[in-house]
Amino acid sequence: MAEEIQLLKGNEAIAEAAIRCGADAYFGYPITPQSEIIEYLAQEDPYNKRTGMVVLQAESEVAAINMVYGAASTGKKAMTSSSSPGMSLKQEGISYLAGAELPCLIVNVARGGPGLGTIQPSQADYFQTVKGGGHGDYNMIVLAPYTVQEQYDFVKLGFDLAFKYSNPVMILSDGAIGQMMEKVTLSAQVPRETKDYGWNVLGKSENRERRYITSLYLQSEVMEQKNLKIQAKYAEIRKNEIRYEEIQTDDADYILVAYGISARIARKVIRLARAEGIKVGMLRPITLWPFPSARLKELAPKVQGMLTVEMSAGQMIEDVRLAVEGAVPVKHYGRMGGIIASPTEVFINFKKLFNIA
Amino acid sequence: MAKIKGFVELNIEHCKGCELCVDACPFDVLEMSAQVNGKGYTYPFMKNPEQCTGCASCALVCPDVVITVYKVPTKQ
Amino acid sequence: MAVDIEQYKKDLLAQGAEVVFSKTKNLTDTPFSYCGGCGHGVAHRLIMEVIEEMGITADTIGVAPVGCAVIAYEFWNIDAVQAAHGRATAVATGIKRTNPEKFVFSYQGDGDLAAIGTAETVHTCNRGENIAIFFINNGIYGMTGGQMAPTSLIGMRSSTAPYGRQHDVHGYPLSLTNLLAELPGTYYVTRQAVETAAHVRTCKKAIRQAFENQKLNKGVSLVEIVTNCNSGWKMTAPQANKWMKENMFPQYPLGDIKVPKTE
The missing domain is CATH 3.40.50.920 (Rossmann fold)
Incomplete structure (x- = not known):
């Protein structure tokens, strides 16, 4: 089969990749310079026209990341995107996702700050992204694309890594990559599928124990064990995933x-x-x-x-x-x-x- | 009409002694014990068992789901 | 003692006495962490009983956010998700949108639903998500030790309003439920209580209705349950129930606020 090549904006590449890699849901709130992601998805209407992928404009970035948390709890491939000020709002949810060890993809098409800053590209969210912008000891796998093709490819890679390690993955892009157009070699459409991973909540059937998604461990000893488990996972990621x-x-x-x-x-x-x-x-x-x-x-x-x-x-x-x-x-x-x-x-x-x- | 008869069983160790069941009983069946359970709470017992109709009012308001209710089926 | 209780029970069993009320298997054996007399226990039980009676355990996902019920999943023998403070309905939205065939409910306190989560609550209701929201209103922050809630009554003392809530300082008691009933996205809105056997029975019917409504895909079903917080109110449980009847019910009157139109 001939290669499918298209001229796409960086932001559009994210959206197209999401549909094609079989993402189940996108929840987001508009913010420049990344609103084309949700606009492209709304235009493409994957829910009705292509894969059944849910696309929803939330009332805030806070709500959007928590919708991702909900969908991810059930084992769905869920994602959100935003730009710097919006990412600050998502930090609470990201910490919960990391604490509950839920897989998801988060895209930051970064702009200049601090504060409301500017809508022009920036890389000043590095600390927030790689050091864990929210509370507690956690890390996200962070992918940094430098072409529109990588912007496209890292969506699937991001989801794959998220599910491999049950951990949030961030694509740290910037307003320049998000806004520029380049040719992109597209991948074939992958169907959506939800597996029983042994941890996702799907409704408790007679023949198994209940499952619950939580990041709360009130006893210090249990909380420390949880932290040690997460840190061991991070060590594994450090060993395998440096690119x-x-x-x-x-x-x-x-x-x-x-x-x-x-x-x-x-x-x-x-x-x-x-x-x-x-x-x-x-x-x-x-x-x-x-x-x-x-x-x-x-x-x-x-x-x-x-x-x-x-x-x-x-x-x-x-x-x-x-x-x-x-x-x-x-x-x-x-x-x-x-x-x-x-x-x-x-x-x-x-x-x-x-x-x- | 024959009197409806019932009784209650209590999971005493789960009781926190809130006394809501005593208040809820329409027939003055329950009273709080003089003893305490393992957690240090007093708990209800059937002071007047013959008054119990198995209406389950006590169980319905019990916040700790401590009460199991039995009832003798009424003959048609 | 006039009657040998153990003998009396044996006699009744011999006469065919059978269990007419027992703990639902949708509750775990873990004792509730709530204070003695707290309405959370009854609310938990009713929701779990309804799920069992409807036979939908395998298709139900609950959401419990921060508040006294944050570890509700320790007690509910169903699949559940713990959410961040105020975000329960956003989490429930994420679950329901991607799993429209499941029964999804949130279980939230007054601080969660009507203070920190106001935006999520209003917009979830406005979108008409097909979920059930159970809203436990006891007019105080129980988990954190008795601070003022958005639903605290005027004059009500709490650790952050030690001289009583004053409207010019703290604002008025917020009846978010009534506001939400105004939104076209809510399908069924009712206010219930669980302090008497009669109210428990009515409340259970409302909870059942809220789950049944999810089959219709017509929007949010919201059941507010006005409950006591005897620890936070600094009373015994029976005193708290009496105080609730005299003070909370006039501010938050029980009954249906919005019922589906019969077609």
């Missing part, structure tokens, strides 16, 4: 560390640098949690410096510094407020930061 891409790191003297839209800028910086004879490579984390710390540590002694390119005041830089354990200087360059730095600007500042003439 990253390396570009020209073999001979590199300097390594740029960047994800999402910044990785596209960094890719161009490599060319600018190499044209001047400066050997620059890039490590692009695809999973922001778990973070490719071990690989960065491995690379550190071979290079003279690392630069994180982030659209924030410098957040991922902390994880890079932790990874290299002081073996190499780690600097940051980035713009805030929704400004995407140009490759030339990054290159000039890279040279300044590392005193390269």
Whole structure:
């Protein structure tokens, strides 16, 4: 069969991927720059026209994430999406989802903050996303797409990982990836199906014990055991699911560390640098949690410096510094407020930061 | 008409001594014990068993579902 | 003692005495964590009895959010989900929308439904989700130790209104149920109590109605149950029931508020 290729906006790719990978439900609340996700789904009307997938505009992000919690409790593939201020509202629900070990997919098409901020792209939600923005000890698997194709592919991957580990998965995108159009190779339609996973509530039949979904364990000893179980799962995820891409790191003297839209800028910086004879490579984390710390540590002694390119005041830089354990200087360059730095600007500042003439 | 007869069984260890059953009984069957159960609560007992009609009023208001009600079926 | 009770029971059993009331198997053997005399126990029992009597246990999912009933799943022998404070109806919406063939209900206190969860409650009712909402109104926050609730009465003392609720400081008692009855998305709205055998019987009928309505797909069925909180009110259980009758019922009158039109 011929490949099915379509020109799609990043946000539309999320929606189309959701329908095609057999998602059961989307619950969301409009916010720029990601409203095309729910608009596309509403237009496509998968409930009536394609797969029977539920699409519902909730009264708030708080309600939306809790609708996801409800649907996920029954073993359904449920998702929501939002942008930064809306993600703040979802944090309570995400903590509950992590605590109850429910699988779901959450998409953050990030914009500049703090506060109401701006509707322009940003990567300033890194801390909130990878450190657990809600209360308690928890982590989400965080996928960072840097093309519209990845934006599409990570929906299925996200659901697969969510169900494999019974854990919320986040796609941390940004307003630029969400809004730009690229060609996307589409996957075949997968039918929706709900399995009995042994934990999902489906109604108690005569021949089995009741099931309940909860994150409440009033006895400290029991709560600690629950935490240890979750931490063991996280250790397993750290072992199995670290994903990253390396570009020209073999001979590199300097390594740029960047994800999402910044990785596209960094890719161009490599060319600018190499044209001047400066050997620059890039490590692009695809999973922001778990973070490719071990690989960065491995690379550190071979290079003279690392630069994180982030659209924030410098957040991922902390994880890079932790990874290299002081073996190499780690600097940051980035713009805030929704400004995407140009490759030339990054290159000039890279040279300044590392005193390269 | 023959008198309707019934009695109640109590899960004493689950009782919290709220006394609502004593109040609810229309026939003054129940009274609180002088003893306490394992949790330290007094609990009801049938002071006047012959008055019991098995109407289940006590059981209906019992918040801890402590009471099982028996009744002798009335002959048609 | 005039009568040997054990002998009396034996005699009646010999005469054919049979069980006319026993604990539903939809309740676990775990003793309720509620204070002695608390209405939650009766409300739990009635809902579980109705589910058993309708034969829908295998198709029912309950939702219990934060409040005294947050560990209701320890007592309900059915599949259930614990929800965040105020979010029960959003969680129930997520369950019901993706599982329209299931019977779904939420079990919420006054703080949950009428304070922190007001938005979720109003919008769930406005969307006319085909769920049952059981709303336990005792005018106080029992779980956290007796703080003021949105439904606390004027003058009612609580740990956060120690001199009594004043309308100019704390606002008025909120009768959200009446407001919700105004929404086209609610199909059946009623206010019940469980402090007397008669009220228990009527309340059970209302709960049954709420579940039966789910088969019709015509919107939310909301059963408010006005109950006591003797611990929070600082009274004995019998005193609390008397106080409830004299003070709560005038503010929250019992009876149907919205009944389906007969077709």
